Amino acid sequence: MKIHNFSAGPSILPQEVLKKASEAVIEYNNIGMSLLEISHRSKHFVDVMENARALALELLGLEGKGYKALFLQGGASMQFVMVALNLLEKRAGYLNTGTWSENAIQEAKIYDDIHEVASSKDANYNYIPKGYSIPKDYDYFHCTSNNTIFGTQIKQFPDSPIPMVCDMSSDIFSRQLDFSKFDLIYAGAQKNMGPAGTTLVVVKEDILGKVSRKIPSIMDYKVQIEKSSMFNTPPVFAVYTSMLTLEWLKNLGGIKAIEKVNEMKSRVIYSEIDLNPLFKGYAVKEDRSMMNATFTLANDDLKETFDTMLKEAGISGLSGHRSVGGYRASMYNALSLDSVKALVEVMSELETKA
Ligand code: PLP
Known part of the structure; x- marks a missing residue:
């Protein structure tokens, strides 16, 4: 029987993507080896990574606008940490709209001062706070575009006077937005893009390099950009399958x-x-x-x-x-x-x- 899969994540992927991905596991592009057996430094995989990064920027309408796309590991949860490590110098503002925002706040607090600019905790997160202001002297403002657990979604994003960072894990590539309003977007792949194991990060390069702390290389966006998202061995299957989903989306329009x-x-x-x-x-x-x-x-x-x-x-x-x-x-x-x-x-x- 056909199953209607309403899972919150990992979740449904297009059938044609699953078919191509499974074929590549047996043999990649008639090269006599599985996708899982080839070097990530080979042209075969370098092309996959480059294509995936380019497609992400193209679909978001961010090509040629100073952004870089990265496919990293550690899930969106690692981005809660990386965002703070790379951008937090003194104080940041966070919009608290649910469990994932709370987790992002908790991780960032390890590094410096966090101010909740608004919260909907008073009603167990069944709404999105509005009418809050974002102080100009903070390092960045962080929000969660879609609250997977509570079923709320930001419809109108603020005009932030400081860099705006957004966790789009559960609605990336699902609706048209002016993505250039955001300076950093991150999203775990396992809902709208591919299998668990990789996380898309789209970052405007000019917001980087402004904090005084030392950042471990693997957690440093600048290093990841320099190394074309391959500072260490990338999750090849997750990146390839994400690339297939992005191609599927492009072909749909x-x-x-x-x-x-x-x-x-x-x-x-x-x-x-x-x-x-x-x-x-x-x-x-x-x-x-x-x-x-x-x-x-x-x-x-x-x-x-x-x-x-x-x-x-x-x-x-x-x-x-x-x-x-x-x-x-x-x-x-x-x-x-x-x-x-x-x-x-x-x-x-x-x-x-x-
Ligand atoms: N942010 C949002 C909005 C999520 O829905 C999830 C997972 O469901 C996460 C973050 C955590 O993602 P990960 O498991 O990739 O760390």
């Missing part, structure tokens, strides 16, 4: 084309949540995420029936995170509109049964 599909998917799910009296949305309407829709059952007695119906319909990965409960439908780029319709069908069938 880029972010503009996928955004239309993503808008449609989120309209379909949220209209069911709003119209069906058995469900309640978690996030406030204006801040709802297009990637992760969080909702609960109005009556918990229906949980067993609903869970059985989901299973029978081949719907997987819908359990909400423990800090929110209920359900979470993650609708990353590779998830089809048909999968969302299959979920909505089960939701409306529950209404007729209840």
Whole structure:
């Protein structure tokens, strides 16, 4: 049976990407060796890395604008540390919109002073704070574009007077934004781009080299740029598969084309949540995420029936995170509109049964 994979991450990848990636594991481009067996210094892999980096900048519309793309290791969690190591001299401002922002704040605090410019912790992160100001004398401002756990998403980014850093792990390449507003963007691959194991970092070079501390080489963006993202042995499979996904996205028509599909998917799910009296949305309407829709059952007695119906319909990965409960439908780029319709069908069938 076809499984509709709503997992929050690692998550669904396009079928054609999985097929090509698995072929490359057996034999890469008819060279008589697996992708996993070739040197990362060989032209075969250097071309993959260069192509992946170039595609990332092209899709974000950041070519020729002073940015560099890197594919690093250590997940988005390592970026919580690298951002602080490379940019934090005295004080930085962080917008606290959920667990991942909290984690970013906690790691940065090891190095220097962090000021939460605003927080939605008072309502268990079901909204995005607005109307805050960003002090001009801070080193940078950090935000999380999409809050994977709580299902909220920043729709309007501030005009930051200082470098703006954004964790886009769960909505990178899913919607059109003016990406040049950001000075550093990072995103773990395992939601909208590829398998776990690599993290995309897009950084404007002119913000680097301004802190006085010594930075370990592997954690230094400048070193990673100089070494073309290959300071040490890169995660070849994760980078190759990410490159395939970026090619898939480009062939579809880029972010503009996928955004239309993503808008449609989120309209379909949220209209069911709003119209069906058995469900309640978690996030406030204006801040709802297009990637992760969080909702609960109005009556918990229906949980067993609903869970059985989901299973029978081949719907997987819908359990909400423990800090929110209920359900979470993650609708990353590779998830089809048909999968969302299959979920909505089960939701409306529950209404007729209840
Ligand atoms: N930031 C966000 C928004 C996330 O959703 C996640 C993981 O789900 C992370 C950071 C942590 O990513 P990683 O596991 O790659 O460190």
